[in-house]
Amino acid sequence: MKGKMPVAFIDLKRNEIQSKIVYYGPGRGGKTTNLLYIYKSMSKQICGKMVTIDTRGDRTLFFDFLPLSLGKVMHLTVRIQLYTVPGQVMYNATRKLVLRGVDGVVFVADSLKVQKQKNVESLKNLIENLRDENLDIRQIPLVLQYNKRDLAESNIPLLGIEEMDHDMNRVLKVPSFAASALKGKGVYETLREVTKRTVRSVTQKLKGGQL
Amino acid sequence: MHVILTRDRMSELENILETELLENGADHVFIVDASGNLIIERGNLPMGDILSLAALSAANFGATEQIARLIGEEDFSLLFHKGARQNIHFSRIGRNFILVTLFGNDVSLGLIRLRSSKAIEKLLNILG
Numbered sequence: 001m002k003g004k005m006p007v008a009f010i011d012l013k014r015n016e017i018q019s020k021i022v023y024y025g026p027g028r029g030g031k032t033t034n035l036l037y038i039y040k041s042m043s044k045q046i047c048g049k050m051v052t053i054d055t056r057g058d059r060t061l062f063f064d065f066l067p068l069s070l071g072k073v074m075h076l077t078v079r080i081q082l083y084t085v086p087g088q089v090m091y092n093a094t095r096k097l098v099l100r101g102v103d104g105v106v107f108v109a110d111s112l113k114v115q116k117q118k119n120v121e122s123l124k125n126l127i128e129n130l131r132d133e134n135l136d137i138r139q140i141p142l143v144l145q146y147n148k149r150d151l152a153e154s155n156i157p158l159l160g161i162e163e164m165d166h167d168m169n170r171v172l173k174v175p176s177f178a179a180s181a182l183k184g185k186g187v188y189e190t191l192r193e194v195t196k197r198t199v200r201s202v203t204q205k206l207k208g209g210q211l
Numbered sequence: 212m213h214v215i216l217t218r219d220r221m222s223e224l225e226n227i228l229e230t231e232l233l234e235n236g237a238d239h240v241f242i243v244d245a246s247g248n249l250i251i252e253r254g255n256l257p258m259g260d261i262l263s264l265a266a267l268s269a270a271n272f273g274a275t276e277q278i279a280r281l282i283g284e285e286d287f288s289l290l291f292h293k294g295a296r297q298n299i300h301f302s303r304i305g306r307n308f309i310l311v312t313l314f315g316n317d318v319s320l321g322l323i324r325l326r327s328s329k330a331i332e333k334l335l336n337i338l339g
Contacts, residue, residue, distance in 0.1 A: 009248040013221035067262040101246020
């Protein structure tokens, strides 16, 4: 195990898999809002306590953390730990720390027209930080979320879905979801897809004897 | 890289934590990996929120690693926080794991440090 970070942790005594999913994206894009919605709406039997380390201005300083227990796959209880990273450019060291041992990623893009460039820069930053962890963005379970779609009703200029797809997903070609995390729209669809992909990736390796 | 621990290996880990730390006065002991996964937990304290504690312990260690680099160190191999009733001691097990020990004021820090380093020598054979 020397030299590389462990990723999924499998405990054969308790028959349990633990995986880490990180919500990544530009600052003020709604990563924390996604987790808050899940925390507030999900049964407390499934989701544990949410931990937030933020500044007084409501911006994530270190990370948010929410553990979920999601039933069984191949006789193993699946536990997922959701994390967010701080989105602001200057906190890259913290983002790298949170990405340690990541098993799956949700990239939360901001649909505001003025955030077009920030989305692309943050995605590039994700690619670089994953590379530093010896991970390839094309191989890690990844889902895109285009957040704040509800603002269209307030006549705020938004990027079109096709434009966002062109900016961020023309090469990656991963599932993408239009969402309004504040209202809960698209939050569970995103979570379901990234969880499915993450668990599948771990269990395929288990079945294939790579673990 | 994924980590799989078999039933036997988990029992070995439990034995080490019991004999080196819990039998020497520690109240609660757990091991967490650098990504925040809880590997194992033993002890007598009611730990309703152990998963958060595990995630924050890994983050705390990671953050102080950055502090170490800013002052020209590679990392700090141990951390200690003192409370009014409970104290917490963190020490690195190799590169990827952290041993976290909770203990009261009736046990000396020196004893915890000594037993932690003994435990780590043994734990490295399993986790190293």
